[in-house]
Amino acid sequence: MTYAICPVSTAPVRNTSSHKSEMISQLLFGELVEVLELKGRQWVKVRCCDDNFVGWVSSNQLEIITPSEYEIYRDNFAFVFDFFHPAHANSHFMPLMVGCRLPNFDGIQFTIGENTFNFSGRAVYPQDAKRDPEILVKLAKMYLNVPFLWGGRSAMGIDAPGFVQVVCRMSGIQLPREAEEQIYSGDNVEFIDHALPGDLAYFENTRGRITHVGILLKDKQVIHAYGKVRIDDIDHFGIFNQELKRYTHKLRLIKRIFSPKQESKNDAAIKSVGEATQIELF
Structure with missing residues (x-):
């Protein structure tokens, strides 16, 4: 199997392999897909790994990853919890928003391909988020x-x-x-x-x-x-x-x-990545 990651803030998922086609969903930064089919050099048919949703994405809005990278990114990531907060690379910014994923985030940095980013906003690991x-x-x-x-x-x-x-x-x-x-x-x-x-x-x-x-x-x-x-x-x-x-x-x-x-009515605190103490989410 071939896998890819979304390396841009958002990428349209379309019904067919055309920019004129209906946008039926979106990928957010850091989300993973399985590559199902290639159409020329411009289009990739994908299956979203989280929900099995299928559609077409422009090839220049995906980055192919190795099977080992896929396993790492699938199992180790944090959600962005700031409404908007950029990630900083050496020569540019990456605009990120709530719901995006930081793959293999260590609390300060994450890397996709050859790009290493610093992120100083609020981010939460899935295992630390309260199901509340x-x-x-x-x-x-x-x-x-x-x-x-x-x-x-x-x-x-x-x-x-x-x-x-x-x-x-x-x-x-x-x-x-x-x-x-x-x-x-x-x-x-x-x-x-x-x-x-x-x-x-x-x-x-x-x-x-x-x-x-x-x-x-x-x-x-x-x-x-x-x-x-x-x-x-x-x-x-x-x-x-x-x-x-x-x-x-x-x-x-x-x-x-x-x-x-x-369904308990507690004021659940969520551990913010990079913080040594518990803080209130809102």
């Missing part, structure tokens, strides 16, 4: 007002399932890329009155297909990507937009992705 719904909600609120972008997964533009996937991933929960596949994760919550902050709400279109998802907050509110990442009211019918004075999404089901014992 309060942390999930705080991470989600970092994205408030990020514009909606079809296929987006970054702080510069994001769609609804991409928003939920990236935020959950930083909280230790792995979800598929599409909302209609995410519904198979977690346990059903029968009534919205029984829902808790951090539960995921899924919504259907007029044909009954799951097309939208958001993260439930307290006081019957939901944070989701619709025009931008925003907070709206929700009830057993769906999402009610106070600005439009109408329902915008029909509720289909609610899923709980945290077990009851992980």
Whole structure:
């Protein structure tokens, strides 16, 4: 097998091998893919290693890595937890944002290919991140007002399932890329009155297909990507937009992705990479 890493801030994943093709997802810096097919010198068909999502990426936005590098990068990395923070190389900066990965990060530096970067922002190893719904909600609120972008997964533009996937991933929960596949994760919550902050709400279109998802907050509110990442009211019918004075999404089901014992209301501290002491995440 051949593997590659994303060496740029974000790379579009397209439906076909053309820059005019629909962007169906994005790779973030440091994410890994399996190379499935080459088309000329310009395009690579890839399978994203985290969620098996398949699409086409421009070859100049990927860097081929060895099998041993793949294993190291897969098992040793930290998530960027700053909204924006550049990494510094000898001759240039690399703009990074929340959700990007720092492969084989030692607390100060990381290396991709021939480039060594210094990173002084907040970064968290996955094993140090608490699987806690309060942390999930705080991470989600970092994205408030990020514009909606079809296929987006970054702080510069994001769609609804991409928003939920990236935020959950930083909280230790792995979800598929599409909302209609995410519904198979977690346990059903029968009534919205029984829902808790951090539960995921899924919504259907007029044909009954799951097309939208958001993260439930307290006081019957939901944070989701619709025009931008925003907070709206929700009830057993769906999402009610106070600005439009109408329902915008029909509720289909609610899923709980945290077990009851992980729903404790503690002020969890997360160990920030490069820090000797525990600090508050927010």
